Amino acid sequence: MNFIDLFAGAGGLSEGFIRAGFTPVAHVEMDSAACYTLRTRMAYHHLAKQGRLDIYHSYLSREISRRDLYSHIPESVFNSIINQAISEENNSAIFAQIDELLDGQEVDLIIGGPPCQAYSNIGRAALKHVKDDHRKKLYVEYGKFLKRYKPKVFVFENVPGLKSSDTGIHYQNIKEYFDKIGYHVEEKQLNARSFGVVQDRKRLIFIGWSKDIQFEYPSFNQNETEHTSEDIFYDLPSLQAGGGTVISEYVENTSEYLTRSEIRRDDDILTQHITRPHNVNDLSIYKLAVQKYQQGLLLKNNEIPDTMRTQKNVTDFLDRFKVVGSIPHTLIAHIAKDGHHYIYNSLDQNRSISVREAARIQSFPDSYYFEGVTEIFSRTAAFKQIGNAVPPLMAYKIACQIEVGVREINKN
Structure with a gap:
């Protein structure tokens, strides 16, 4: 067929x-x-x-x-x-x-x-x-x-x-x-x-x-899956903003869920676990968002201190900064422009999610490689493709x- x-x-x-x-x-x-x-x-x-x-x-x-x-x-x-x-x-x-x-x-x-x-x-x-x-x-x-x-x-x-x-x-x-x-x-x-x-x-x-x-x-x-973001991130190495390389090493063996869902196979090579860089101000907001999230609260744009807030609009899109929780919210192509809506849930890894983490949220196999027009890796092109998929x-x-x-x- x-x-x-x-x-x-x-x-x-x-x-x-x-x-x-x-x-x-x-x-x-x-x-x-x-x-x-x-x-x-x-x-x-x-x-x-x-x-x-x-x-x-x-x-x-x-x-x-x-x-x-x-x-x-x-x-x-x-x-x-x-x-x-x-x-x-x-x-x-x-x-x-x-x-x-x-x-x-x-x-x-x-x-x-x-x-x-x-x-x-x-x-x-x-x-x-x-x-x-x-x-x-x-x-x-x-x-x-x-x-x-x-x-x-x-x-x-x-x-x-x-x-x-x-x-x-x-x-x-x-x-x-x-x-x-x-x-x-x-x-x-x-x-x-x-x-x-x-x-x-x-x-x-x-x-x-x-x-x-x-x-x-x-x-x-x-049947709603009982698995969480921890189940799809646990074997990936820790990163900071702007960190990662095109080729990395897994830090844990695969799991029953990753195998069953065909996200990871035994012979896979970890690629594109790369994060975007962020300025100091955005990283301060990310940390604030994670602190609130871990207290069971969501950071609203109008709650960000005036000295830190980058958007003057405090009536629309109040959830501009959003942490990826246990069940990640909908991934969209806007992630190609900034990572504010996809903050990694960790105070130790202060950043937005990596390309490979975004791909896993979308259930793409680790063997799936996201290309740019040239052979030089394009983080923006990869995020756009993943978000639209x-x-x-x-x-x-x-x-x-x-x-x-x-x-x-x-x-x-």
């Missing part, structure tokens, strides 16, 4: 479907850094199938370059990654590339979610001056792929704020549009934590299926249920 991933990002959603047995035909993504991440991940999967992960480990260990790694991979593997923006202007060219990749095959599934910032409650406030955000209508472009490739099923992911954005008109339009082009569609608000992810992350998951098949929205076995563990459990349904369709 194969799939196309639209607005693929760094591939979190795709990773879950690959793990469940689906085969990617194409990933379409406009961000060049994310496309390099996808190429590196496809290199990983190709080498894993061949039993040649030693080559991949040589890359993570900086024994070989990215170009050297890619030289071991057939060009056909990388052809599946299409670095273009999905748009009316580009779709014809994207269709041509996908048609060539398909070579007459049918498409079983399309997955993906257009950029969510325009719909999210936080993004909505930041974009209130934008009169006509084109991203709110990208579902129409998504639909053009449905109309062309006619998959049996599709998965469309977005933020819960979609239902209330612009008084709910976009939510209604999306449902009506998918119905008009031949798909039954249902959606549920699902929390990544209910799928084993150590993060409180609510998402709207639309699942659509062709009106000429028998299918129904899967009944997911949802669907947690692979959540995606995997959704994919497993869809796989059962699609196989039943194929039997009939």
Whole structure:
């Protein structure tokens, strides 16, 4: 069974479907850094199938370059990654590339979610001056792929704020549009934590299926994980602000949870456990936030002493400085700009979370390497990709249920 991933990002959603047995035909993504991440991940999967992960480990260990790694991979593997923006202007060219990749095959599934910032409650406030955000209508472009490739099923992911954005008109339009082009569609608000992810992350998951098949929205076995941030951070070395290296050493053996969730394998190499630097004033605020958190209190922006406060606004976004607690709050792409909303819960490690800690909150495997456009590590590019992603563990459990349904369709 194969799939196309639209607005693929760094591939979190795709990773879950690959793990469940689906085969990617194409990933379409406009961000060049994310496309390099996808190429590196496809290199990983190709080498894993061949039993040649030693080559991949040589890359993570900086024994070989990215170009050297890619030289071991057939060009056909990388052809599946299409670095273009999905748009009316580009779709014809994207269709041509996908048609060539398909070579007459049918498409079983399309997955993906257009950029969510325009719909999210936080993004909505930041974009209130934008009169006509084109991203709110990208579902129409998504639909053009449905109309062309006619998959049996599709998965469309977005933020819960979609239902209330612009008084709910976009939510209604999306449902009506998918119905008009031949798909039954249902959606549920699902929390990544209910799928084993150590993060409180609510998402709207639309699942659509062709009106000429028998299918129904899967009944997911949802149980909130009892694991905490301590369970996903305990084996990582201590860091200070601006600390860490591209390659590090684990300080503890793996655990049953890390193994079961496929976050860490015995042969993994710890990479990208790197934190951003902070100025002295921000570090003072971080310490204050952690002290309050450990007393069971949350630091509000209007409670920060005037001599320390960097934001004059004391009426909006009062939780600008936020500690990552036992169950981390939703990770978003804003972490690429600053770490104020993701302060590490320790007075001894006065900093925001590292790239690898952010990746683990999202349930990315430690073998997942987040690329920049060049081979020089880009902390900003990595944080952006991680914040925008669907947690692979959540995606995997959704994919497993869809796989059962699609196989039943194929039997009939």
